[in-house]
Amino acid sequence: SKSQLTYGARASTHPNPLARKLFQVAEAKKSNVTVSADVTSTKELLDLADQLGPYIAVIKTHIDILTDFGPQTIAGLQALAQKHNFLIFEDRKFIDIGNTVQKQYHGGTLRISEWAHIINCSILPGEGIVEALAQTAQAMDFPYGADRGLLILAEMTSKGSLATGPYTAASVDYARKYPSFVLGFVSTRSLGEVPATVAASADEDFVVFTTGVNLSSTGDKLGQQYQTPQSAVGRGADFIIAGRGIYAAPDPQEAARQYQQQGWEAYVARVGG
């Protein structure tokens, strides 16, 4: 796998423009942190994005949990993404037939395709969901089409998750079949070794985002299971995702700094620095 290579090296060789951008941002900011900004008002979201912006590579949103979503939400988020050089990942977890997910991704109230660089989906509906989302992104006007990517939700961190075995293997197959749109996975580890049906190409370089990262807790009362930045990066995470560990900390900025430092140290150790 390419996980022994530096972000800089992967940025210069990756075939996917958005993956290159992700690695460039990580390298420039020395951060592999994605903050999961699961707050419920636009003000909280924008305050958090501005405060934490310097320490993160990506902000992950659940835009549908905002009580006051509107054009100002998106304008604010985009301005802060520019100001602090981070990318936007809407954790929408599309999971429907192709015709429906196209409408959920493009248009509607949330207009996700217009502002989210990264989205994710479950492959429970089959390969068509990946094809449908890819089509929508590719039909968008320049520069959007080149600046959009999908993470396949290949595993989940919740207790008893059914995203295992053949489901995870099919995730790898679909990622291999749609390399221009699929960046990689949301998973708890690198998946290049999973016995899939489609063979790996020589330049395969999946980007791995790992959720369920927390420095001070091992889980919550609703089945969430945590690992540390060191553990996640050691297992293959290229980007670590932390929510409550950062935004619910007494000092979120200090927490973000801490996750940034630990995530970066683990990465440096992995690439042999």
Ligand code: 5IU
């Ligand atoms: N999330 C998970 N586990 C997963 C996937 C997504 O926790 O397998 I896919 C989301 C849910 C929440 C964030 O938005 O990541 C984790 O938040 P905490 O760090 O607060 O648990």
